[in-house]
Amino acid sequence: MKEQETITDDHQDKSVEKVLNKKDLNQMVWRSLLLQSSFNYERMQGGGWTYSIIPGLKKIHTNKKDLSDALLDHNQFFNTHPFLITFVQGVILAMEENKEKRETIRGIKVALMGPLGGIGDALFWLTLLPITGGIAASLATEGNIAGPILFLIAFNIVHFGLRFFLMHYGYGMGTRAVKVLKESTQKVSRAASIVGLTVVGALVASYINFNLDWTIQAGEIPVNIQEEVLNAIMPGLLPLLYTVFCYWLLKKGRSPLALIGMTVVIGLVGSFIGIM
Amino acid sequence: MKEQETITDDHQDKSVEKVLNKKDLNQMVWRSLLLQSSFNYERMQGGGWTYSIIPGLKKIHTNKKDLSDALLDHNQFFNTHPFLITFVQGVILAMEENKEKRETIRGIKVALMGPLGGIGDALFWLTLLPITGGIAASLATEGNIAGPILFLIAFNIVHFGLRFFLMHYGYGMGTRAVKVLKESTQKVSRAASIVGLTVVGALVASYINFNLDWTIQAGEIPVNIQEEVLNAIMPGLLPLLYTVFCYWLLKKGRSPLALIGMTVVIGLVGSFIGIM
Amino acid sequence: MKEQETITDDHQDKSVEKVLNKKDLNQMVWRSLLLQSSFNYERMQGGGWTYSIIPGLKKIHTNKKDLSDALLDHNQFFNTHPFLITFVQGVILAMEENKEKRETIRGIKVALMGPLGGIGDALFWLTLLPITGGIAASLATEGNIAGPILFLIAFNIVHFGLRFFLMHYGYGMGTRAVKVLKESTQKVSRAASIVGLTVVGALVASYINFNLDWTIQAGEIPVNIQEEVLNAIMPGLLPLLYTVFCYWLLKKGRSPLALIGMTVVIGLVGSFIGIM
Amino acid sequence: MEAILVGLWAGIAGIDQFVGLTHLHRPIVTGPIIGLILGDLTLGLMAGATLELVWAGMVPLAGAQPPNVVIGGIIGTAFAILTGQDPDVAVGIAVPFAVAAQAIITLIFTAFSPVMHKMDDFARDGDTKGIDRLNYIQPVLFFIFFFVIAFLPIYFGAEQAANIVNMLPEWLINGLSVAGGIMPAIGFAMLLNIMFKVSYAPFFAIGFVAVAYGGLPILAVAIVGLSIAMYDYFMNDRLQTSAPSSGPVKEDDEEDYSDGI
Amino acid sequence: MEAILVGLWAGIAGIDQFVGLTHLHRPIVTGPIIGLILGDLTLGLMAGATLELVWAGMVPLAGAQPPNVVIGGIIGTAFAILTGQDPDVAVGIAVPFAVAAQAIITLIFTAFSPVMHKMDDFARDGDTKGIDRLNYIQPVLFFIFFFVIAFLPIYFGAEQAANIVNMLPEWLINGLSVAGGIMPAIGFAMLLNIMFKVSYAPFFAIGFVAVAYGGLPILAVAIVGLSIAMYDYFMNDRLQTSAPSSGPVKEDDEEDYSDGI
């Protein structure tokens, strides 16, 4: 990961200029549809997220080093609800345009993704979808072809309405917030990092699925390693240890690819010998 | 609410003098019996609380603006257990007498009311009352007229004993604490406000009863809006939003009376269309 | 307790010198076997803990006042898992050798004991023991005398292996940590005390077993004093109050022996009249 | 005549339930009194005892009104005596009246908010006499209300009275009680209006989260708030100490407060 | 021919499930479409409605894949029409295919990590075109995958197809999905690699403890984190104010921010 350590917090080209117009923002709303186009269990939506803001980043960062820093930085782990993504886009693009420190942008991005993910899942996957789908299904059971048609229309009015609205709303909000806090970037960076790292700590405990499925039969006494040993020591112990271990390997200069290989091997071996 | 914004933190007449004597305090114990004389769901015991300390405030604040500020300030939301009220009276009167900043007095008052309410309910409504009442009832079932008489005597010995004791105890405690903290009013104000606002945050989540009773029948799938949507986003969401909304209206200059009207309308409409 | 107030935070002989060698450490590993040799419900392993590090303390503190301070300080409440004790020994001995302030040493010691106790119980009492014991039992049921023998060997390889390893590991870790933090002893003291006192607060709530077993029969209504009254006011109320009460008595100059007598009397009387 | 006496006692007990709180309003006391009035002290005593136990756990917490104990106790006892029924049956008769009284009290507590704003005006003028007077309104109201509610069913008989009670549409009662549940939001908004600063938002948020998500009782939250406040207080101390002296933090200064608190 | 059309539609729906999200991939829509293709719109409509309700709660949360709704909906409807069975029976036939698809998608998501590192390289070079291109791979892959999975059982019949599905050893599928579950650790480690400082460790720890021990949802943790950040922010303000002036803390300064946020 030595290359990523070359991401510098300050931009080389510090000139602040308003370059994004409505058309740019709208274009990026369309691109946001591909948020999950490179979904994977290491970075989740990281790739699609980068993809979705590329036009903006290119217009903002004419300096090549700045652009490459921004791309690399955004290409990290990212995951939120796909319908709320344009809000994050809006806020982040306003900050990029204002040439906020990378540290601040990163902190805000990480701080937003967790809560919006949970809220979005509750609102759309667990509410909007069953409601529209359920009504459509009750129409369809009566043989009414309007069911599926109304479903697609109603669902997507909300869906696309939100995408466009949230982009502009987020951008406006970001611009205003950024103006107020401009003079104290150092302090804002720190605050953003605090929230961001708190959220990452929470994500480590809730997103990583690392449990043993291993019961030792000691004579006649069964000992469930996960529940009776590991959880007794600390819930979320393995996720925490494995994250710290990966972090340490990265610091030691190991490549992320090696870590992925290692993880796959662990999964396969653990599954093969039957303890996971 | 613009008038209330005229409450100033510092008193016009800053001269500190010990004006309250035992008789004054005892008089206010009697007045404390009317704590719930204007009970209502907006300010709860706010009016009765003000009533209960009027004699003290009048003696302390000979300056008219100071008196009116104090009255207005105390007339806000207040709620605690009625038997422990004299403790709050004692502490607050000591602080008034010492011409503490209004901010500090308010913070301490708010910080005290919540915990004392819970403790008092546990001690008196859920313990003293069933115990004395239960014993009296068991006597009465045997046709013994002593049951109710002993009940009234035992209960009120505790009741009035506490009222008088706590007034003087609170006043003494307030006086002593006030002396120590006198030189650092600024810092004490801040500390009092911190505790006060933490308690208000807690009260918003526990005292406001704003739940939807609304199940959408989407085809064959029932979706309970309160439990499956709102609580999934955030427990206590409606109480929080409504409080913030009221706060915003007040800031915009709306009168509290308008808010009350709005609230009643919401309740009636919500009940009429069957979602609350 | 006035004598203990003579424990001074700074050492009289401040000269730092490396006096402990491997042999000393190993000797103290053997002594650590007697950790519970004076187990009692007031200080738990305090006496055995002091015993276990006496050789080290004697070598480090040639000044008599320093030695007596250290002994008194270590003779306080202490409790952790017996198999992890050598880790604490190692760290603490490194700090003693470096003449860290007593306050810092105490804070670290208290901060370590709670977590290591819980972890050790999970690892050894609830995992290692049932596993080795269970396997041995299944061998023994077949009449195989190897069961108990293998049990003793396997169990004690882990047991003694850990004791020796953790002593040297802890000592090394302590030495390194101490070096880094040397220049800021004041701040380290404060940090150590913060963790220590947080842990003590937690221990008060979890280690003190002070519950009433008392149900008042009020007429026909049973009122369970512990659950319906005390816990409603605050869980852990009696442990907290009793600790504060003991603290206050100690401050007033009462001897710990008097407190022990008082506690025994409370237990006996409470048990006799049937409310505990 | 007896109905009037019962009504008068109900009025007194009704006041005592909210103001005074000597608890002469509990069934254990009102039972024998009604017994005296209606001429059967012993039966009143027994009925009162039964009703006392029924209402043992129904206490008003945080302003929420349970079925009214005064009306329940008085009407229950009265009908037990008048109809010669067993006290246990009397409970069944008393409950609908107790519930109706509960609804109307909730309504009164909802409708009483505006009076507070009149009180604010008096406060602004420093008119303490005015405040005093406003505080006497509700007790008087409650006297009349309880008098009527207790008088009518005794005078007309329970069945007739129950009909009147049932005339109120349910959504109205429910709507007012919903509004009453939401109402404290206004009180808190007004507190915020005078207490809130942006820099205090974290403390408000912590208190909210602790209860909404953590389910902690208010006392626990207050302890946490107090801990934060103390930490902040001593931090300020250190801020001020460190600034002029530019020296290292002086821990020992803190000791000075140790006996003060 | 019909099998090809079904496959094409499955490919489109498969893309829509992850990219686009217009939700034309839900059974309520795919049902009638398959009905049209196979010549029985009404039955398709009915089967789609039934399958929609079956999959109502099976939504992808935090990346975890439920049994695949596209394959379930399409194969379920197709077999209901082809075999003339009741839609309820069709569900039983569809489930094993939906589970197989779920497994393979999980596998694809696991195996796709390395592509991200290629993307890092393009990012380093500022080659946005390259990044764009990489982002088109997975949708194409999914098109092919869903085409095949839907085409085969229609073409060969369900039984034959099920045999092929069962050829994969279970430990392999399970192992890859276990690996997928652990994988986010790497993502977080990389985030830490660029965000972490020792002085930030407390915040990470608080977030972890709040979820691991307290079971709080992420939103609650974010609020707590924000509260700490704000407190710290204003503390910094006071730090800076106190230093030069050496005077007492100026609370009022904080007010300036009140309308800003």
Add this chain to the structure above:
Amino acid sequence: MEAILVGLWAGIAGIDQFVGLTHLHRPIVTGPIIGLILGDLTLGLMAGATLELVWAGMVPLAGAQPPNVVIGGIIGTAFAILTGQDPDVAVGIAVPFAVAAQAIITLIFTAFSPVMHKMDDFARDGDTKGIDRLNYIQPVLFFIFFFVIAFLPIYFGAEQAANIVNMLPEWLINGLSVAGGIMPAIGFAMLLNIMFKVSYAPFFAIGFVAVAYGGLPILAVAIVGLSIAMYDYFMNDRLQTSAPSSGPVKEDDEEDYSDGI
């Protein structure tokens, strides 16, 4: 003679249970040993195995004594051999003795507090030899105690011995164990006596609330405490940095510690 040998072994095992902890005191080991002494190794082995499983989860956590495993194991095995009963029946005979031993051990641990104060005196004088000697008392005591408890029932027969055990009044045993449960309060009070400052009260309160209300385990509380301590530590750094320079906070300074910890 056999009774004496059994007693001796019980004494050794009794010591090992608290001091040494080689775990030769577990039934799996004591079983065959008693078997050897009483002349039936195999039966001892079997009985030991049975008793080992019975006591598998009964471990001493935080000083709380379960029914005594040493006495349970030894008497259980001995009676199984002597009476020729099935090991399962032996458990029933062993339990009352194990419970009695548990009570007496709790009593000893309660009564042993005063010895600590003698130890304090030696500490004050720097008399390490004295401390050493005091630490040998309890093991000796335990040797005698376990010897007696194991010797008597073997010598007199179980029934006779049980009578002696039952002579102690229950309230006494219970009272002492209640006192033992409260006793740690004194230890904590003494810790507070030397550690406490008013400015540290918030941390104590947080720890208490986290366990009393939140039910967190000690490790979680320690992590929270450590987080607070670290935050405070780095805040102090910033306090000191800001004071002399009057400049903005220098975040970068903190990096220096990153490899140190």
